[in-house]
Structure formats: structure tokens, C-alpha cells
Amino acid sequence: MExxxxxxxxxxxxxxxxxxxxxxxxxxxxxxxxVLTGPAMEFGIGENEIDxxxxxxxxxxxxxxxxxxxxxxxxxxxxxPLLFMADIINGYKTIFPIPLAQGCTFQPELAKECAVVSxxxxxxxxxxxxxxxxxxxxxxxxWGRVMESTGEDKYLNSLFxxxxxxxxxxxxxxxxxxxxxxxxxxxAYGAPTxxxxxxxVELSMRSLREDYLxxxxxxxxxxSAMVMTSFNTLDRIPATGNKWLMQDIxxxxxxxxxxxxxxxxxxxxxxxxxVAEDKEEAARLxxxxxxxxxxxxxxxxxxxxxxxxxxxxxxxxxxKAVLRILTLKNDLGLFENPxxxxxxxEYSRYNLCSSHRELARKAAADSMVxxxxxxxLPLKKSGLRIALVGPYTEELHLYGAWxxxxxxxxxxxxxxxMECAGSENKLYCIKGVNLIPDQEFLYGFKxxxxxRNPVTSDSFEEAVKAASEADLVIIAxxxxxxxxxxxxxKADLRLPKQQRELFEAVSRVNRNCISIIFSGRPLxxxxxxxxxxxxxxxxxxxxxxxxxxxxxxxxxVQPSARLAMTFPxxxxxxxxxxxxxxxxxxxxxxxxxxxQSKYLDIPNEPLYPFGYGLGYTEFxxxxxxxxxxxxxxxxxxxxxxxxxxMGEHAGTETVQxxxxxxxxxxxxxxxxxxxxxRVYLEPGESVEIMFEINEEMLRFYNHNxxxxxxxGAFTIFIGENATxxxxxxxxxxxx
Ligand code: NOJ
Numbered sequence: 014m015e016x017x018x019x020x021x022x023x024x025x026x027x028x029x030x031x032x033x034x035x036x037x038x039x040x041x042x043x044x045x046x047x048v049l050t051g052p053a054m055e056f057g058i059g060e061n062e063i064d065x066x067x068x069x070x071x072x073x074x075x076x077x078x079x080x081x082x083x084x085x086x087x088x089x090x091x092x093x094p095l096l097f098m099a100d101i102i103n104g105y106k107t108i109f110p111i112p113l114a115q116g117c118t119f120q121p122e123l124a125k126e127c128a129v130v131s132x133x134x135x136x137x138x139x140x141x142x143x144x145x146x147x148x149x150x151x152x153x154x155x156w157g158r159v160m161e162s163t164g165e166d167k168y169l170n171s172l173f174x175x176x177x178x179x180x181x182x183x184x185x186x187x188x189x190x191x192x193x194x195x196x197x198x199x200x201a202y203g204a205p206t207x208x209x210x211x212x213x214v215e216l217s218m219r220s221l222r223e224d225y226l227x228x229x230x231x232x233x234x235x236x237s238a239m240v241m242t243s244f245n246t247l248d249r250i251p252a253t254g255n256k257w258l259m260q261d262i263x264x265x266x267x268x269x270x271x272x273x274x275x276x277x278x279x280x281x282x283x284x285x286x287x288v289a290e291d292k293e294e295a296a297r298l299x300x301x302x303x304x305x306x307x308x309x310x311x312x313x314x315x316x317x318x319x320x321x322x323x324x325x326x327x328x329x330x331x332x333k334a335v336l337r338i339l340t341l342k343n344d345l346g347l348f349e350n351p352x353x354x355x356x357x358x359e360y361s362r363y364n365l366c367s368s369h370r371e372l373a374r375k376a377a378a379d380s381m382v383x384x385x386x387x388x389x390l391p392l393k394k395s396g397l398r399i400a401l402v403g404p405y406t407e408e409l410h411l412y413g414a415w416x417x418x419x420x421x422x423x424x425x426x427x428x429x430x431m432e433c434a435g436s437e438n439k440l441y442c443i444k445g446v447n448l449i450p451d452q453e454f455l456y457g458f459k460x461x462x463x464x465r466n467p468v469t470s471d472s473f474e475e476a477v478k479a480a481s482e483a484d485l486v487i488i489a490x491x492x493x494x495x496x497x498x499x500x501x502x503k504a505d506l507r508l509p510k511q512q513r514e515l516f517e518a519v520s521r522v523n524r525n526c527i528s529i530i531f532s533g534r535p536l537x538x539x540x541x542x543x544x545x546x547x548x549x550x551x552x553x554x555x556x557x558x559x560x561x562x563x564x565x566x567x568x569x570v571q572p573s574a575r576l577a578m579t580f581p582x583x584x585x586x587x588x589x590x591x592x593x594x595x596x597x598x599x600x601x602x603x604x605x606x607x608x609q610s611k612y613l614d615i616p617n618e619p620l621y622p623f624g625y626g627l628g629y630t631e632f633x634x635x636x637x638x639x640x641x642x643x644x645x646x647x648x649x650x651x652x653x654x655x656x657x658x659m660g661e662h663a664g665t666e667t668v669q670x671x672x673x674x675x676x677x678x679x680x681x682x683x684x685x686x687x688x689x690x691r692v693y694l695e696p697g698e699s700v701e702i703m704f705e706i707n708e709e710m711l712r713f714y715n716h717n718x719x720x721x722x723x724x725g726a727f728t729i730f731i732g733e734n735a736t737x738x739x740x741x742x743x744x745x746x747x748x
Pocket of ligand 1: 070277
């Protein structure tokens with residue numbers, strides 16, 4: 014439909030109809046079984062209002078979607094179709110590794126492929142919008158939702174944000190297989206105080222702009238059709254009612270002109286947050302902030318008309334919001350075809366088809382980070398007696414908290430993966446302990462979660478016995494998927510006690526322990542790391558998890574992932590991130606000097622730094638060479654290193670470029686990631702890797718909050734992770 018026609022349509026709509034477009038109803042208005050991810054609301058609305066709704070969320074069955082859409086078009090006075098939205102976070106039916114794991118691939122193009130597949134499956138299932146990507150910068154592993162982000166680095170997150178949006182949306186939303194992206198949660202939801210879910214965010218303006226906004230900006234620049242507000246406050250103002258944040262920053266500065274949706278019931282939560290007296294005031298704050306869609310409350314539908322009558326808000330505010338929603342529907346081609354790509358035959362054919370599974374397997378293997386290997390990996394294909402123990406031995410919930418359609422029956426367990434890959438080895442599988450700690454009541458998104466196959470009382474001893482008789486032990490440990498995700502904050506980042514006890518007992522009887530950790534966050538793995546010969550961080554790897562692990566353990570695939578989030582030494586060290594600042598008294602290793610920036614009881618260094626990860630070979634780096642040691646404003650300087658595969662296996666290295674501004678008008682991070690290149694090298698092979706460096710890469714918010722660079726020396730680091738000391742110095746000259 015042409016824009017003039019859209020405007021004609023808008024002008025012809027009654028106020029009631031227009032406000033209906035701003036209301037998003039949850040699935041329980043349309044079906045019996047609801048997926049509720051927030052407080053259930055007492056709506057007090059009738060059928061007429063339901064028929065006027067503009068969108069709904071979390072309805073997945075294509076036949077149901079078709080019926081609901083048919084009815085909606087019939088009933089809506091102008092036959093305006095509904096938008097069907099859902100959380101497709103790391104896959105629709107084919108489940109990919111969780112976003113944090115995808116960040117560890119350091120392959121945005123791979124995440125894009127996963128998004129393309131997710132969109133293809135979801136659109137055949139009748140969906141139009143996904144609430145993804147979540148690009149909140151995360152530095153505190155206590156927060157359960159770190160699993161939904163691609164990590165702690167603004168540059169890396171920005172690349173993934175762009176790639177994922179492009180993957181979902183394709184060339185244009187109308188095209189077959191495209192769905193609209195909704196980048197979230199605007200803004201800075203990833204920095205809740207003390208890692209506690211829904212908590213307030215206290216951030217400096219500089220950090221907000223420099224660290225937190227870039228990834229949202231990148232998603233917006235890539236054309237993200239929607240943005241979702243966040244639950245948190247920012248500078249003591251809840252984001253969902255923050256006019257400055259949504260209008261001045263998001264729309265005017267960042268150039269977003271799509272649809273802004275509240276998070277679940279976030280408009281109503283303005284009351285509990287203490288900035289709105291009642292629902293009417295909450296409605297006023299949100300509409301004035303420019304929030305177009307009210308997700309899952311009746312606040313807009315109940316109060317906007319009254320506010321217009323009173324003259325508190327104007328109808329033109331509503332018109333603007335409605336026009337944005339109609340534009341999105343039009344961009345998706347819904348006025349011509351309200352079912353878009355919904356197609357039950359294709360839906361069954363695409364879901365979990367072999368090419369999608371193949372991609373899931375590759376993405377999973379490429380996302381698992383090998384943290385330690387004392388020569389025990391890769392495994393021999395035959396002649397080994399392997400004890401496979403731990404709660405993840407046969408666990409099938411490998412898809413993380415946010416995969417609403419992931420099913421156990423479609424998932425490859427570790428046991429199955431290992432049996433297929435190493436049929437000439439002998440595998441003894443014993444769980445040993447439960448995944449959900451005894452005495453714990455764990456509530457997932459749909460109620461109480463129970464242990465799948467609870468262990469018998471002698472399982473622990475059997476596991477230890479099997480370990481003592483085996484050549485080596487693979488011990489599969491971790492947190493349950495619902496220990497992370499929304500509502501999954503934790504104050505202790507260690508594994509549950511029973512699992513630690515199992516590890517201790519098993520590693521005492523067999524020194525050849527290969528530990529595999531499933532989790533949605535970096536955990537405190539000190540003891541596990543110390544007692545293991547090899548340690549693999551498997552995250553929640555998705556449908557093909559078991560196969561992907563076996564691929565890595567048997568060396569069919571070389572481990573190549575790098576940490577996108579720092580692994581803390583212990584919980585007390587978080588929030589921890591590589592791009593921190595120097596203090597006036599940096600620690601120089603001298604423990605006798607009390608008055609330096611350090612802890613008395615733990616090291617300053619994390620257990621494993623950002624960018625870290627091993628493969629089955631080692632790479633050597635030459636010194637950093639520069640094309641010039643002086644860089645003028647318009648110049649570029651080329652920094653290069655020669656990287657050589659020094660080992661006996663082929664492998665992929667992720668060569669990382671970091672810059673440090675040595676002195677500026679404000680304190681600068683000790684280094685920042687500015688580029689990386691993945692390179693595959695055969696044994697003995699070497700290659701020259703070059704990075705172009707320019708003035709733009711040195712910009713920051715200066716003392717006067719101008720985004721600019723300053724003249725002076727800077728350090729260029731090129732190496733294998735964020736702690737590299739392979740460096741050279743250059744000088745930026747501006748005049
Ligand atoms: C609440 C979550 O914060 C958000 O990320 C999600 O998209 C909505 N619920 C809808 O399920």
C-alpha cells in the first residue's frame with residue numbers, strides 16, 4: 014500500500030480503533046494455554062476491545078494463527094490484520110546455541126545464518142516479529158540474562174546486532190522468509206545493580222553513551238523495525254516513561270523511526286517504580302515518552318481516550334504511533350497478504366530439516382570454548398574406556414531458558430553424540446547427582462521444573478566407581494537452563510554443591526578428567542579448572558549439542574571459540590570486564606604494598622579473560638609492525654603481525670586488535686577491542702594479518718561530552734586475547 018493510502022486509512026479510523034492498534038494482547042486472550050512471562054493482568058475488557066487489538070504475542074501454532082488472523086480481519090472495522098510477535102531468541106524449532114555462546118564464535122556472519130534460518134522457520138509458522146536481538150551489554154554474570162546477550166564488548170556486540178537484524182529481516186520485510194527484528198532492551202538493561210533482575214541501573218552518561226548505546230545504534234542502523242523498552246530505571250527514571258531517553262536519544266539522536274514497544278507490563282510497573290500515581294498517569298508518561306505499543310496491559314486501552322478528552326495528551330500523538338504500526342504492517346506486506354509466509358507444509362518441512370540441523374551443529378561446535386587442555390584432547394577413536402558422568406550425561410534441555418519451542422525429543426544428548434562419534438570406545442554412563450539441587454524448588458517460565466530422571470541413592474558411588482575403572486572421565490556439569498534467563502539472577506556463581514562433591518570424588522580417583530560445563534553464564538570454575546585435564550565451556554548448545562561436543566572432543570572440528578565474556582575468578586570479582594580503567598594506584602604485583610588497587614584475598618585477574626580460548630594447536634605471533642608511527646587525522650596506519658601455526662594440528666586463530674589511548678581529557682579504558690580476524694592455518698603455515706587503524710577508532714566522549722579524538726600517543730595490541738602484551742606505539746596528530 015502506498016503511504017498516502019496508509020494515511021487515508023489512518024484518517025478514516027475511529028479513536029477507539031486507533032487505540033486498539035496500540036494494545037498488544039497476550040496469547041491467553043486467544044487460546045487456553047498462555048505463555049506468561051510477567052505478571053498476569055486483570056484486563057477488564059470485552060470482546061469488542063479484543064477484536065480491535067493491533068498485535069499479540071507468543072502464539073506459535075500456525076493453524077491457530079491462521080484462525081485468529083481470519084477472525085481479526087473480519088472483525089476489525091477496517092480489516093486491519095494483527096501482528097504476531099514472539100521471542101525467537103536462539104532458534105524457532107531448530108535451536109542454536111544461546112546468544113552468549115554465539116558471541117563466542119566471533120563470527121557475526123554465522124549468527125546471521127542462524128537468524129536467517131530462525132526467520133525462515135518462524136515465518137512459515139505464521140510469525141511476523143521476533144523480540145530479538147537482545148544487545149544489552151553485560152558485565153555481571155550474576156544477572157541471569159547475560160545468556161541472551163552476545164557479551165561484554167561494545168564492538169563485538171555491535172557487529173552481532175547488525176548481523177542478526179540483517180539475518181531476520183533480509184533485504185526487505187515483505188520478502189519470503191523475513192520477519193521484523195525488535196532490538197531490546199532500551200536502554201542499559203544489562204547493568205542491573207548487583208546483578209539482580211529488574212533492578213535499577215546507575216550509569217554515568219559517558220558509560221551509557223560510550224559503552225551501552227553503540228550496539229542498539231548498530232541494530233537501528235541495520236534497520237531494526239522495532240525497539241523494546243527496558244524494565245530498569247536509568248538515572249532514577251524508568252526507561253518506559255523516560256521521554257528524554259525515548260524521544261531525544263532514541264528517535265532524534267539515534268534516528269529510530271520504527272515501532273517502540275514496552276516490555277511486558279512495563280507501563281504498569283511505572284506505578285510500583287514510584288513515578289506514576291495510577292494507571293492513568295502511567296499511560297500519560299509512556300505515551301509522552303513515545304511508547305507505541307503497550308505490551309500485555311490494558312492501560313493504553315483504558316486511559317488514552319480519557320487523557321485526550323481532558324486535553325492532557327493530543328490525538329496526534331496517538332496518530333503518530335498508529336501510523337508507525339500501520340507502516341510496519343504494510344512493510345511486512347500484511348495488507349496484501351495477512352498470513353504472510355504462513356504455510357503448514359513448509360513449516361513441517363523446514364523445521365529441524367537436515368540443513369538447519371547441520372548449521373546448528375556447526376554453530377554449537379564453533380561456540381564452545383576450550384578453556385584448558387593438558388594434552389588429553391582430542392580423544393582417540395578406539396580402545397578407550399570412558400566414564401561419562403554428571404547430570405548433563407543424558408540431559409536434553411540443552412537449549413537455554415529462552416527457547417520456547419525447543420523440545421527434548423529433538424535434542425541430541427551428550428551420551429548420544431559420544432556414542433555415535435566414538436563407537437569403538439567403551440562408554441559407561443552414570444549421572445551421579447541430580448541437576449536440580451535437592452531441596453531446591455526451581456520455577457521455569459511455565460511453572461515448577463522437576464528433575465527428568467532423578468538419580469537413585471547409589472548413583473553417586475556408581476559414578477565414582479566407573480570413574481576409577483576408566484581410562485578417562487568426561488564429567489558433564491552445569492546449571493539448569495532455568496538457573497539463567499529472565500528471573501535467573503544468582504548470588505553464587507559456583508556449581509551446585511552436589512556437583513562439586515561429585516567432581517571432587519571423581520577427580521580424586523581418576524586424574525584424567527575432562528570437564529564439560531553447560532551454563533547460561535560464566536561460572537566460578539576455579540576448582541573444576543584446577544582439577545581437570547581439560548575444560549570445555551559448552552554453554553547451552555541447542556538441538557545438536559551432543560553431536561557438536563563429540564565433534565570437538567574427537568577432533569573432527571577444531572575448537573575455535575573465544576570468550577565473549579570474562580570468566581571471573583569468583584563471584585566477588587563481578588562485575589568484571591577487560592576494558593576497565595587504570596586507577597591512580599594500579600597494582601604492580603607487590604603484595605607488601607597495601608595501598609594499591611587490589612583484593613586481599615583474590616587476584617585482580619579473572620580466571621579466564623575476554624577473547625581467550627584454546628584450540629588443538631598453538632600459534633606464534635611476530636612483533637607488531639606499523640606502516641608509520643605517526644597518524645594524521647585523515648591517515649590510516651597499517652598494523653600487522655605474522656601469525657604461525659606452531660603445532661601439529663590445523664586450526665583457527667582469532668587475531669585480536671586492541672587500542673589504548675594513553676592519555677586523554679577523561680580516563681580511558683586500559684584497552685578496547687577494535688578489530689579481529691579469524692584465520693585458518695595448516696601446521697607450519699603462517700600468514701600476515703593486517704589491520705587498518707584510523708582516527709575514528711580513537712574517538713570517545715571527551716571532557717565536554719563531545720564525541721571526538723584527542724592528539725597523543727596510543728598503544729596498539731595485537732594478539733590472542735585481551736591480555737596480550739604484543740604491542741607497538743603510534744602517535745595521533747590532529748593539527
Ligand atoms: C519480558 C522480557 O523482558 C522480554 O525480553 C520479552 O521479549 C517479553 N517478556 C515478551 O515475552
